[in-house]
Amino acid sequence: xxxxxxxxxxxxxxxxxxxxxxxxxxxxxxxxxxxxxxxxxxxxxxxxxxxxxxxxxxxxxxxxxxxxxxxxxxxxxxxxxxxxxxxxxxxxxxxxxxxxxxxxxxxxxxxxxxxxxxxxxxxxxxxxxxxxxxxxxxxxxxxxxxxxxxxxxxxxxxxxxxxxxxxxxxxxxxxxxxxxxxxxxxxxxxxxxxxxxxxxxxxxxxxxxxxxxxxxxxxxxxxxxxxxxxxxxxxxxxxxxxxxxxxxxxxxxxxxxxxxxxxxxx
Amino acid sequence: xxxxxxxxxxxxxxxxxxxxxxxxxxxxxxxxxxxxxxxxxxxxxxxxxxxxxxxxxxxxxxxxxxxxxxxxxxxxxxxxxxxxxxxxxxxxxxxxxxxxxxxxxxxxxxxxxxxxxxxxxxxxxxxxxxxxxxxxxxxxxxxxxxxxxxxxxxxxxxxxxxxxxxxxxxxxxxxxxxxxxxxxxxxxxxxxxxxxxxxxxxxxxxxxxxxxxxxxxxxxxxxxxxxxxxxxxxxxxxxxxxxxxxxxxxxxxxxxxxxxxxxxxxxx
Numbered sequence: 001x002x003x004x005x006x007x008x009x010x011x012x013x014x015x016x017x018x019x020x021x022x023x024x025x026x027x028x029x030x031x032x033x034x035x036x037x038x039x040x041x042x043x044x045x046x047x048x049x050x051x052x053x054x055x056x057x058x059x060x061x062x063x064x065x066x067x068x069x070x071x072x073x074x075x076x077x078x079x080x081x082x083x084x085x086x087x088x089x090x091x092x093x094x095x096x097x098x099x100x101x102x103x104x105x106x107x108x109x110x111x112x113x114x115x116x117x118x119x120x121x122x123x124x125x126x127x128x129x130x131x132x133x134x135x136x137x138x139x140x141x142x143x144x145x146x147x148x149x150x151x152x153x154x155x156x157x158x159x160x161x162x163x164x165x166x167x168x169x170x171x172x173x174x175x176x177x178x179x180x181x182x183x184x185x186x187x188x189x190x191x192x193x194x195x196x197x198x199x200x201x202x203x204x205x206x207x208x209x210x211x212x213x214x215x216x217x218x219x220x221x222x223x224x225x226x227x228x229x230x231x232x233x234x235x236x237x238x239x240x241x242x243x244x245x246x247x248x249x250x251x252x253x254x255x256x257x258x259x260x261x262x263x264x265x266x
Numbered sequence: 267x268x269x270x271x272x273x274x275x276x277x278x279x280x281x282x283x284x285x286x287x288x289x290x291x292x293x294x295x296x297x298x299x300x301x302x303x304x305x306x307x308x309x310x311x312x313x314x315x316x317x318x319x320x321x322x323x324x325x326x327x328x329x330x331x332x333x334x335x336x337x338x339x340x341x342x343x344x345x346x347x348x349x350x351x352x353x354x355x356x357x358x359x360x361x362x363x364x365x366x367x368x369x370x371x372x373x374x375x376x377x378x379x380x381x382x383x384x385x386x387x388x389x390x391x392x393x394x395x396x397x398x399x400x401x402x403x404x405x406x407x408x409x410x411x412x413x414x415x416x417x418x419x420x421x422x423x424x425x426x427x428x429x430x431x432x433x434x435x436x437x438x439x440x441x442x443x444x445x446x447x448x449x450x451x452x453x454x455x456x457x458x459x460x461x462x463x464x465x466x467x468x469x470x471x472x473x474x475x476x477x478x479x480x481x482x483x484x485x486x487x488x489x490x491x492x493x494x495x496x497x498x499x500x501x502x503x504x505x506x507x508x509x510x511x512x513x514x515x516x517x518x519x520x521x522x523x524x525x526x527x528x529x530x531x532x533x534x
Contacts, residue, residue, distance in 0.1 A: 009351035016344055017367045020405035024382030025370075031385055078281045081274045091278075093517060098285050100509045102483050104468055105502040108490040109288035112295065112303030115494075119291070147284065200373065208375030211468060215490055225377040225469075232381050232473065242385070245378050252373055 025249065031242035036235075044243035053227075057247065060223040063138075064206035067145045071202050072195065074146065075153035079194075080187075082154070083161045092158060099151045107215050110144050111135065114216075136218030144216045145209055153198040160194025161187075204252060224248055289506060296499035303494055313500035323485065323501070329396070330465065330482040337403035338460035344404070345411025345456055346449075352412070353419045368409045379406055380473030387474060394476030402474045403464045410463060411456035418452035419445075458516070 035041045047053065078095075085091050098106070113119050114134040121131040134140050164187065172182040208225035219226075224244055231241030291303075296314070300307035317323060352364050371379060383405070387398045422445070430444045446453070468483035475484055482505075489498055 009347050009354060012344060013348035013351040013364075016348070016405070016408055017364070020383075020386075020408075021367050021370050024379075024386050027385045027389065028378070028382045074281070077277060081278050084274070085278075090517070093513060094282065095285065097509065097513055098289060099466070100462060100513070101289055101502065101506055102466055102468070102486060104483050104486045104490060105292065105498070105505070106288050108486065108494075108498055108502075109292045111490065111494055113288060113291060115303070117304040147288070150281075150285065204373055204375055208377040208469065210377060211472075211487060215487075225375060228377045228381055229472075232384060238385065241381060245381055248375060248378055252375070252378075255373075 028242045028245050028249070031238050032246045034239040034242075036237045036239060041239075044240050047240065048243050048247065053244070056222055056227060057224060059221075060207055060225075061251075063142065063145075063221065063223060064203050066142055067149060067206045068199050068203045070142065070146045071149045071153040072199065075150055075198065076157055076195070078150075079154045079157035079161055082158055092155075095151050095154055103148050104211060104215070106148060107144055107212055110140065110147075110216060114140050135216065136220055138217070138221060141213060141217035141221045145206060145212055148212070149202045149206065152201045156194040156197040156201065157191060158194075160191040164190055200255070204255070207248065207251075289502075292499045293503040293506065296496060296503045298496060298499075301496060303496075303499075313496045314504075316497050317500045317504065320497075323497075326480050326482055326485050329479065333396075333400055333403055333481060334461050334464040337400055337407055337464050338457050341404045341407035341460050342411050342453060342457045345408045345460075346415055346446075346453060348408060348412045349415040349419055349449075349452075350445075352416060368412050371406050371409045372413065376467070376469030377473075380470040383470065384473045394474060395479040398474045398476070399471055399479060399481065402470050403467065406467070406470060407460035407463055410459045411453075414456035414459060415449055415452040418449040422448050 032044055033040055033042065035043050082088055082091055082095070111118075115121070116131065116133070116135070118134075120134060125131055168186055168190070169182055172186045173179070177185065207223060208228075209223060210225040210229040213219065213221045213223055213226045224247070228241045228244050228248075231237045231244070295303045295306070297309050297311070298306050299310035299312065348364075348368065352361055352368070355361050355364065379402075383398075383402050384394075387394060387401070392398050392401065426444060426448070427440060430440045435443065466483070468487060471481050472484055472487065475481065486498060486501075489495055
């Protein structure tokens, strides 16, 4: 009886896993061994280890790291202060609300804000600082990406702060710790899980932001995501695109292993 | 003490300003007769008129909504089944394996999901268009639903199930009268997450959409790549209004539900 009910639930779910999780990965790996002329070859892998692609990989990870770092620095205090508010659930909702606006629309807004005759430039001109080229730079790319990811960082941190038992903070204060020491020794370590999942929610998508690089960074910044999109949809070199994807998958698996063991440790 | 209070509020005010400024910026210029986002020349509703007269755009909006609703309903069903499957597997190792496979699509970058689905659909012969976009959206929403439902299932005490069975409930009754009502908050959360992901998704859709079919985000991307067009501003204002309405509605519903739960709890 019991075994039967297990099987019933497993069948559709495992089918879903096989078709949409396992098969796509297998296919990506399979395609990475094909050249643009449909020949079985290791050429793509050789090409990946040339400076062009390696540099792209490094810079892609560097940008993702920067975006994650800035989002974290900005989001942690926000989440912390939010938990202190009276109607915190409502305020949290207001933080999440902008994520419901399509991220392309938000990126598009920055075309106007950062543009040569845009608001920021008008303001700097007013201050006598002159106009600057803001759009199509690394700065605008990182700024817009951080802007887009902030809610995804705030949410898990907010949740782990909410789960924190307040008596731990009272205890720490009773034992004579200052509020800074309490934060450093009690609050932050206990909310590390939220920070971790926040970083995960930002870092990996940040590797694949090809639309922001296209719209805001004007092809100046080329991430692995941009390269994959380019190979799949523009040059139609699926093999090379798949090879880059394989490396991204490996990077991802490594990251999952690291955060996975962390969870078990706690 | 008082000063600290003020400073923290100032910081939050700043955060909210940053989060909302671009959205209101778009809305402000949607009324600009000047046709650009530089100088506000005069008030006009022309751009809204243009949006409503653009049949193609309206069809795209409709497509987007249909895809979002259909995919989140289907993925909620599959996701609940998946969560049940994971919970009922008693062997720890198999459970972990299933969870790992489940999480692959959550942590995968969008481009990889998009590219690999493009290969998949091409190989199995799914025509790129409505069906491929729908399948892709279902596929990436299922694991989110599983993640939202699973904690609720694990929270459920096994004695509850034993009691139901002892009282003579059939397997179906246990599921429909005990398990599903208990995990309902998780199901709703999963459904709304799926809906949000589907409405917001661009990268995956961009890969698996063919020439004839387009969703709102794909359309916005191609419009925005051509440069500033205040039609996009008008459209985004409408979307924002719509979103706010949904969120307000959702907030009041959830508020009422939690009050009801509280009432029941204190009533006992």
